[in-house]
Amino acid sequence: MTREQLFEQILNKKSYLCIGLDTDPLKLPQHLLDLEDPVFEFNRQIIEATADLCVAYKPNIAFYEAQGPQGWVSLQKTLQVIPKDIFTIADAKRGDIGNTSELYARAFFENMDFDSVTVAPYMGADSVKPFLTQAGKWVILLALTSNAGSQDFQMLRLEDGNEEYLFEQVLRTSQEWATADQLMFVVGATQADYVQRVRQVAPDNFLLVPGVGAQGGSLEEISRLGMNRQCGLLVNSSRAIIYASSGYDFAERAREAAFAVQREMEKLLEELL
Numbered sequence: 001m002t003r004e005q006l007f008e009q010i011l012n013k014k015s016y017l018c019i020g021l022d023t024d025p026l027k028l029p030q031h032l033l034d035l036e037d038p039v040f041e042f043n044r045q046i047i048e049a050t051a052d053l054c055v056a057y058k059p060n061i062a063f064y065e066a067q068g069p070q071g072w073v074s075l076q077k078t079l080q081v082i083p084k085d086i087f088t089i090a091d092a093k094r095g096d097i098g099n100t101s102e103l104y105a106r107a108f109f110e111n112m113d114f115d116s117v118t119v120a121p122y123m124g125a126d127s128v129k130p131f132l133t134q135a136g137k138w139v140i141l142l143a144l145t146s147n148a149g150s151q152d153f154q155m156l157r158l159e160d161g162n163e164e165y166l167f168e169q170v171l172r173t174s175q176e177w178a179t180a181d182q183l184m185f186v187v188g189a190t191q192a193d194y195v196q197r198v199r200q201v202a203p204d205n206f207l208l209v210p211g212v213g214a215q216g217g218s219l220e221e222i223s224r225l226g227m228n229r230q231c232g233l234l235v236n237s238s239r240a241i242i243y244a245s246s247g248y249d250f251a252e253r254a255r256e257a258a259f260a261v262q263r264e265m266e267k268l269l270e271e272l273l
């Protein structure tokens with residue numbers, strides 16, 4: 001999917017919501033547990049109930065890997081029921097020496113046909129570039145993550161004369177590897193204080209923003225500080241949407257939770273674009 005197509009989706013749906021499919025078998029509604037593939041059935045109903053309200057789905061791969069071979073089957077089946085015009089993100093946080101990264105890229109882009117994969121920048125250029133070889137496929141590089149541990153490395157000051165944070169160096173250097181047509185960055189909603197700094201270095205790139213909902217980040221704040229001319233934001237919410245109810249009405253309640261976010265996004269788009 002191109003940047004223009006993504007922006008078109010955002011305008012059509014008046015939404016920049018990404019729904020995280022962090023589907024934990026231990027949290028599934030009781031009535032699904034006797035089915036052949038409860039994880040898939042849960043995802044299928046969530047997708048059916050929310051597809052008109054979001055522009056992206058982000059399965060976090062850990063939740064599927066943890067289930068062994070059946071988890072990969074559930075993931076593959078889930079991908080098949082996501083409408084083709086919706087952007088898909090494999091939240092896998094991969095990155096390794098070049099030939100290994102090549103195989104990760106094949107797994108997520110060719111085998112599973114995801115539109116994008118999250119990649120850790122720590123191993124540098126040769127670990128990221130193998131994910132950038134296919135047109136229409138995206139790298140979403142971890143820049144400033146939503147968790148407390150982001151302080152440990154990402155917020156270190158570099159002694160380079162500019163006193164930049166390490167995350168700013170990640171944003172700057174990685175833009176030598178790919179344009180904003182193929183490269184997004186993860187920036188946590190809990191990092192609103194630094195979003196203006198992110199936008200100074202990366203004005204055009206889309207940002208994948210986890211951390212609203214369960215982690216307490218503010219959609220309004222991150223949108224005011226981070227939106228660019230093409231919106232430039234995919235704001236993710238996982239638990240607050242998919243686990244809005246654990247009963248028979250789980251899909252209906254997930255839709256209500258997604259609708260509330262979409263309505264807020266619609267207002268913000270009207271005001272800020």
Ligand SMILES: O=c1ccn([C@@H]2O[C@H](COP(=O)(O)O)[C@@H](O)[C@H]2O)c(=O)[nH]1
Pocket residue numbers: 020022060091144145146147186187188210211212213214215236237238239240
């Ligand atoms: O900095 C990051 C990077 C990734 N995540 C992932 O996003 C979702 C957030 O889930 P919520 O339930 O909405 O909190 C989850 O898959 C994380 O692994 C992140 O939170 N922060």
